[in-house]
Amino acid sequence: MTIGIVNPKSGNITSICDTLERLNRPYRVLSKPDLDGIGQILLPGQGRFGAVMKYLRENGWIQPLNDWVGADKPLLGICVGMQILFQESEEDPGEPGLGLFNGKITRLKSPKQPMMGWATVHWSEEGYPPGAAYFVNSYVAVSKDHSIAHTQYGEQFSAAVKRGATRAFQFHPEKSGAWGKELLEQCLIS
């Protein structure tokens, strides 16, 4: 089965494509929701909340994504690809998110912004590799709704969420070295 990488064109998806190549995972870059033959949707972590939501809305993604998650098919969100699964964000007020998770994305109350670099991920669910991930973000979900990991920088926030076959990470597993590779191996369909 093929992984469908949603391409909002609001940032480059070269890194995630190169990563899937390294992991030998067949993928297709999707500008429109042409989901024939797609076994997992990947929402990459590039761009800002409002720009990504606007792209999804204008390109007819909202209903197919809701149906996809409603049918509990695999979806993986990364960084802003996690944030848009929540209801709204302080980054772009007035632009609704997909609302698959409860809560609002808020500005990270941290010593420095953006949060940039490696930070320890504390899993609260078993079966994930312990270690540190590469984070790049100024906004976070502090909501504990379906959170399966947390990280602290200034304040504690949700580093990962999971609900059925939907998983999402605030960090960038594709930039998190051998640890990220292991995690992706586990979370991507093959």
Place this chain on the structure above:
Amino acid sequence: MSDLLKRIIPCLDVDGGRVVKGVNFQNLRDMGDPVELAARYEEEGADEVVFLDISASADNRPTALQMVRNVSKTLSIPFTLGGGLRTLDDIYAFLEAGADKVALNTTAVKNPEVVEQGAQQFGSQCVVVAVDVKRNEDGRYGVYTHGGRNNSGLLAAPWVKELARLGAGEILLTSMDRDGTGIGFDMDITGQLGRDVSIPIIASGGARNPTHLRDAFLKGADAVLAATMFHSGDYRIDEAKRYLAGEGIPVRI
């Protein structure tokens, strides 16, 4: 309490797609191959890698882009490309090729709007500004461009704060007085900016041993850039990290 770890970033000088500064590694087939070297540093525990294209020009742009493509295919940690970027199109080309960040230097001084527009268009996280400083006779730090040859007339502290306001995601702060000396980072400016500025500061210039790295972190640096101490083979990154962890510095091991 913070889970954020301090970063060690090896820097590779490249020219025409080849590593040029004395790298002395054992068991490496090709010391000049930036991809192979970067992969080696990733294995040793580098948190990021910076490539500085030291003779960047329009002529060798295709070579630099191809290098970035090759690095992106291999590396699974973030990397930055610096050298010769002048326009938003330049930035876009390198990000599209797979660089996670670009470093602007002279361009940021000459055209600060490139920093602002780059941050708006691509996100602050991918706009690093390299600030080269020298201590002036009055003890204040001046900002230099063109590889340290030209005094811009700017002072380091207000300029770095201005860059943060414009949207720079990170500052690569190089002491031109210390660069290549091996006597350690300039702690005064590193500490001052590391504490006072709202964006991360990468200390650069002068590191020769793990003690120097520790001192920079204790003073307030968020990350350190080093070349010779690792290229020479005198220290491995994992060794340096074990030392730092023993000294109470939070690093990724």
